[in-house]
Amino acid sequence: MRKIVIAGNWKMYKTQAEALEFLKGFLDHLSETPDNREVILCVPFTALSTLSKNLHGGRVMIGAQNVHWETEGAYTGEVSPLMLKELGVRYVVIGHSERRQYFGETDETANLRLKTAQQYGLTPILCVGESKQQRDAGETDAHIAQQIDKGLADVDQNNLIIAYEPIWAIGTGDTCDATDANQVIGRIRSQLKNPDVPIQYGGSVKPNNIDEIMAQSEIDGVLVGGASLDPEGFARIVNYQT
Ligand SMILES: O=C[C@H](O)COP(=O)(O)O
Secondary structure (H helix, E strand, O other): OOOEEEEEEOOOOOOHHHHHHHHHHHHHHOOOOOOOEEEEEEOOHHHHHHHHHHHOOOOEEEEEOOOOOOOOOOOOOOOOHHHHHHOOOOEEEEOOHHHHHHHOOOHHHHHHHHHHHHHOOOEEEEEEOOOHHHHHOOOHHHHHHHHHHHHOOOOOOOOOEEEEOOHHHOOOOOOOOHHHHHHHHHHHHHOOOOOOOOEEEEOOOOOOOHHHHHOOOOOOEEEEOHHHHOHHHHHHHHOOOO
16 A cells, blocks of 8 residues: 655745744644554754654654755755754655746756665655646646656655646645546656655645545645645644545
C-alpha cells in the first residue's frame, strides 16, 4: 500500500513565536489517524529548530523548503543538508514553482538538490506542474514529463515524494478538478520506475475540498500552502474523512 503524506508548506510565514502558537492549537486538534498517514510541516529555516525541539518524538515531522547541493562552501545565504539534518529535519521541498519563478531554480538545479538531499538521508518532495498558458496550449503532460525526466535523472525513487502543483491553482482558490488532478498524477506515475512513489496534489487545498481530493485513487496526499497556516484548518485537512 502506498503511504499517505500530508504536508504543510508555510512558505515565508510565521516567526518562531507564531510557530509555537500554531503548534499548540494544531496538536490539540489532531485526531488519531491511520498509521500510514505521514504529517509534515515544511517551515522557514528560522522556525526549524524551535519546531524540532517541540515535536521531538511525536507523529508530526519537520521539513525544510529548500537545500543546497553542497555540504559546505562559499554560498552566501544557502543552507546545507548537514545543517538541516542536525536540526532533526527529515524532508525537504525541492523545485517549488515559486523557487523556479523567482529564484532561477531549474530542473537541473532541482536534480542536484534531490541527489544531495537523498545522500544525507533527507526525503525530497519534488514539485512539478504546468502554468495556465501551458495547460491552455495542451502542453501539461509534455511539460511535466520533462520536469520528471530531468529532475529525477539518477535519483533514487525509493526515497522520494512528488507533488503535482498546477501553478494556476496555487494561492488562487481555483482548485484543479479532483478527477483531472487524479488523471495527471496517474500519468506521472506511469513515467516512474517505482510506481509506489507517493504523489501529492497541491494548489488551493482547503478543509472543504480535502475529502474529495483524497477520495481519488492516484492521489497519495496533499501539499498545502495557505490553509496550513491555520492550526484548526490544517488539522481538519490531516484528519480528512475517507
Ligand atoms: O506548496 C504549496 C502550494 O504552493 C499550494 O499553495 P496553496 O495551498 O496556498 O494554494
